[in-house]
Amino acid sequence: MSKKVEATxxxxxxxxxxxxxxxWFNQHNRVEIFPNEQGNNITPSCVATNxxxxxxxxxxxxxxxxxxHNTVFGVKRLMGSRFGDSKLQEDINSWPxxxxxxxxxxxxxxxxxxxxxxxxxxxxxxxxxxxxLKAAAEAYLGTTVKDAVITVPAYFSDRQRxxxxxxxxxxxxxxxxxxxxxxxxxxxxGFDKLEDTSxxxxxxxxxxxxxxxxxxxxxxxxxxxxxxxxxxxxxxTHLGGEDFDKAMVNHCVREFKKKQNKxxxxxxxxxxRLKVACEKAKRDLSSTTATSIEIDSLYEGVDFxxxxxxxxxxxxxxxxxxxxxxxxxxxxxxxNVHKNNIDDIVLVGGSTRIPKVQYMLKxxxxxxxxxxxxxxxxxxxxxxxxLAAKLSGNGNKTVTDLILLDVTPLSLGxxxxxxxxxxxxxxxxxxxxxxxxxYYTRYDNQTSISVPVYQGECNDVKDNIFLDEFVLHGFxxxxxxEEKMKVCFSMDANGILHVLAESVTTGNKKSIVITNSGxxxxxxxxxxxxxxxx
Numbered sequence: 377m378s379k380k381v382e383a384t385x386x387x388x389x390x391x392x393x394x395x396x397x398x399x400w401f402n403q404h405n406r407v408e409i410f411p412n413e414q415g416n417n418i419t420p421s422c423v424a425t426n427x428x429x430x431x432x433x434x435x436x437x438x439x440x441x442x443x444x445h446n447t448v449f450g451v452k453r454l455m456g457s458r459f460g461d462s463k464l465q466e467d468i469n470s471w472p473x474x475x476x477x478x479x480x481x482x483x484x485x486x487x488x489x490x491x492x493x494x495x496x497x498x499x500x501x502x503x504x505x506x507x508x509l510k511a512a513a514e515a516y517l518g519t520t521v522k523d524a525v526i527t528v529p530a531y532f533s534d535r536q537r538x539x540x541x542x543x544x545x546x547x548x549x550x551x552x553x554x555x556x557x558x559x560x561x562x563x564x565x566g567f568d569k570l571e572d573t574s575x576x577x578x579x580x581x582x583x584x585x586x587x588x589x590x591x592x593x594x595x596x597x598x599x600x601x602x603x604x605x606x607x608x609x610x611x612x613t614h615l616g617g618e619d620f621d622k623a624m625v626n627h628c629v630r631e632f633k634k635k636q637n638k639x640x641x642x643x644x645x646x647x648x649r650l651k652v653a654c655e656k657a658k659r660d661l662s663s664t665t666a667t668s669i670e671i672d673s674l675y676e677g678v679d680f681x682x683x684x685x686x687x688x689x690x691x692x693x694x695x696x697x698x699x700x701x702x703x704x705x706x707x708x709x710x711x712n713v714h715k716n717n718i719d720d721i722v723l724v725g726g727s728t729r730i731p732k733v734q735y736m737l738k739x740x741x742x743x744x745x746x747x748x749x750x751x752x753x754x755x756x757x758x759x760x761x762x763l764a765a766k767l768s769g770n771g772n773k774t775v776t777d778l779i780l781l782d783v784t785p786l787s788l789g790x791x792x793x794x795x796x797x798x799x800x801x802x803x804x805x806x807x808x809x810x811x812x813x814x815y816y817t818r819y820d821n822q823t824s825i826s827v828p829v830y831q832g833e834c835n836d837v838k839d840n841i842f843l844d845e846f847v848l849h850g851f852x853x854x855x856x857x858e859e860k861m862k863v864c865f866s867m868d869a870n871g872i873l874h875v876l877a878e879s880v881t882t883g884n885k886k887s888i889v890i891t892n893s894g895x896x897x898x899x900x901x902x903x904x905x906x907x908x909x910x
Contacts, residue, residue, distance in 0.1 A: 385523035385552060385768035386410075386513045387760025388506065389560070390540065392452040392589025392616060394418040394726070396757035397509040399517070400765035405772055407761045409754050410516040412508070418753050419512070421588075423448045423504045425489040432508040444472035444648035446487050450618055451505075453589050454498035455543070456536030459483045463614045470622055472644035499539050503546035510547060524549045525764040527756050529590040530556035531611035531785045533831050533841050534873050534890055541870065552767045554870040558583035558594030559606055559782055560759030561724040564750045566598040567762060567774070579719040582708075584737060585756075586700065587725035591615040593703050595711035595718075603779040608711035608804045610703045611785075615696060617658070617727040623692040624654040624684070628669065632680055640675040649674060661686045662729045690732045701736055710804050715740070720747045724755050781806050784867055790815075791828040791837040800865045803833065807871060812864040814880075821853035825861050827877050829890060843890045848877040850884035 387407075389396040396418050398409045409417045414434050422436035424447040431439065440447040450467065457464050459477040468475045468483075476495065478484040484495040506526075513521045526549075528540050537554055544551040561583050578599050585592040592611040598604050628650055633639050640646040653669045660667040666685045674680040690697070708715055721737060723746055728734065734746060750758075765771035766778050784807050789799040792815065801811045817825065826847050832840025851859045860880040867873050876887040 383519065383522060383768075384513075384517055385525065385764035385770065386510070386521055387560070387757050387762070387764045388509055388524050388526045389557070389754075389757035389760060390452065390502065390506065390509075390526055390528075390543075391421055391587055391756075392450055392618060393421055394588065394753065395421050395505055395509055396754055397513050398754070398757040398761035399513065400761050400771055400775060402765075402770060402772060407758045408516075409757060410509075410512045412512050413515075419505075419509065421449065421452065421505050423451070423501050425487045427490055430489070430504065432504050441645060441648045441652060444644040446473065446489075447648075448473050448485055448487070448501050450589055451485070451498050451501045453614065453618075454483045454485070455502060456533060456539035457483060457498075467614075467618075470625075472648055499543040499546060502540070502543035506543055506547035506549060510549060522548070522550050523552050523764065523768055525552050525760045525767065526554055527557045527560050527760050528554050528871075529585075529611060529613055530558050530592045530594055530609040531590070531613050532871070533613075533786060534788075534843055534871070535841070536613065537871050538890070541872070551870075552764060554872075555760055555763055555780075556592070556594065556606070556609065556782055556785075556871075557587075557590075557756045558585045558592045558609070558724065559596070559604065559780060560757075560763070561585060561722065561750065561755045562594070562596045562598065562604055562606075563759030563762050563778070563780075564755035565720070565722050565747070566604065567758075569598070580713055580717055582704075582718045582721045583724060584700075584704065584721060584728060585611075585724040586616060586727040586730075586733060588617040588727070589614070589619075591700060591703065593707040595707050595713055601779075602774060602777040604781065606780075606782045606806075607713065608707050609783055609785050610707040610710065612699065612703065615699065616725075617655075619696055620658055620689075620693050620727065620730075621651060621655050623696075624658060624689065625650050627688070627692055628654065628680070628682060631682055632674070636675075636678050638675055638678065643675055646675045650680075657684050658689065659729075661689050662731060686731070693732075697732055697736055700733065701740055704737070704740060715742070718744070722747045722750065724750070724752055726753055728752055782869075782871070783807060784809070784871060786831045786841075787833055788829070788831050788865055788867070788873060790863060791830060793818075795837055797830060797832070797835055797837045797840060800863065801867060805867075807867045808869050810864060810866040812862055815861045815863060816857045817851060817854070817859040817861075818856055820856050822856065822859065823851045823853055824849040825851065825877070827863060827875065827886075829873070829875055843873070844875075844888065846875075846877070846886055846888055848879065848884065848886045850882050851879055852881055 412419045419433040420437040424431040424436035474486040583594040595607045671680045783804045787799045787803045788801040792798040828845040829843040830840040864876040878885045
């Protein structure tokens with residue numbers, strides 16, 4: 377945890393499609409959301425370049441149909457990801473902007489600026505969004521902002537978390553802590569109840585967080601003492617509103633081809649206009665059972681018009697909705713809490729406005745009413761702002777007394793016995809935590825042992841996420857199994873992993889913070905800072 381700071385610390389919800397920034401005000405005893413330049417509380421997570429300037433937020437999104445190749449959206453899906461990941465490749469093939477393979481299989485975004493092509497890491501693009509949010513906070517406060525709490529999906533891996541932290545550093549922020557999005561939402565949900573001392577609060581709360589690009593479920597217990605215990609988390613870092621939009625777009629492409637015998641999938645401008653229209657139609661279908669999509673001169677002078685029903689939208693996305701419910705049931709099992717013992721089901725994220733999602737959730741919980749008392753778009757930033765105030769020592773008693781006990785989303789371990797995962801920290805272990813295991817030499821006269829670190833739930837390490845690897849040397853040459861190595865995993869409050877290996881006989885040690893997961897060196901950050909100052 378970072379040291380105490382005196383200036384206002386902000387909370388940032390860095391979303392796939394929209395982001396939000398807020399801070400706690402002691403004089404008003406409340407959180408305030410900072411509006412952007414256009415006066416809106418949520419800002420599109422978009423970045424664009426043109427011949428003269430860099431555009432961020434609404435300015436970038438508003439010109440996407442005119443400049444699709446140089447407008448980046450959904451960058452959160454690239455954070456800490458491998459270029460070769462199959463899910464990411466599906467996204468890359470559908471995006472109008474160019475993504476290439478960089479070193480160590482990291483994705484790079486290629487944009488043209490002032491007639492010159494430049495490549496950017498996902499962290500650099502995200503840092504531009506964070507800078508924009510930082511500027512909105514500074515304009516509102518009339519002072520410089522340095523310290524921030526940034527939210528991440530509960531199911532983000534170690535390298536995705538580190539990439540987010542690096543983006544904050546690039547944006548000129550001191551990241552006090554990363555907090556899981558559903559945990560932040562739980563703070564927003566429970567805060568007014570924590571302040572009401574007459575309220576006897578001890579509740580099992582289920583957070584259902586379906587946003588633009590990620591999906592999280594979290595089972596928590598909130599007590600009257602101001603303690604929030606996370607019991608279990610689950611989700612999918614590649615499931616959200618962007619996927620629902622894509623299903624609609626693909627349907628319209630097929631329909632246009634059937635009617636006009638023309639394939640528009642390779643035309644970025646036509647696809648960009650269609651995406652905008654489908655996103656609007658999706659929103660309309662949350663309040664009406666049918667809507668029209670009409671686009672003049674969509675492709676080669678041909679207009680496109682279709683009637684889209686809510687039933688068709690639900691049919692196209694039924695497998696996504698079913699997957700959401702599977703994650704809900706899995707999370708309840710992991711937390712060992714029966715659905716009948718859930719006191720409140722709290723909706724977070726813009727995609728929870730979809731009627732079918734709400735219907736299926738109510739059905740799963742035997743028609744228990746859903747809690748919609750918090751703002752689905754702002755709750756995560758609200759909770760992050762409360763934690764930022766606590767960490768900076770600037771909150772009231774309710775803020776400073778708040779206790780958060782989160783869990784690790786995925787199991788962590790090492791590769792042993794030719795491809796078998798040996799788990800050291802099981803998923804849903806409360807963090808911060810330290811766990812250790814003993815391992816033995818496998819061969820006669822073995823003087824070194826490799827420590828490959830993985831994250832995931834599969835028995836075969838090849839199906840899990842490779843994080844990093846190092847070798848511990850200096851074991852005395854003895855018979856197989858006679859030399860022991862102690863491996864210690866420590867996960868901090870940010871969910872970032874520290875690994876230590878030690879020879880029991882010699883005391884030789886080697887320790888690392890997982891660096892292959894996207895962590896940037898000081899030199900890397902300095903180079904990137906020069907580049908992002910376009």
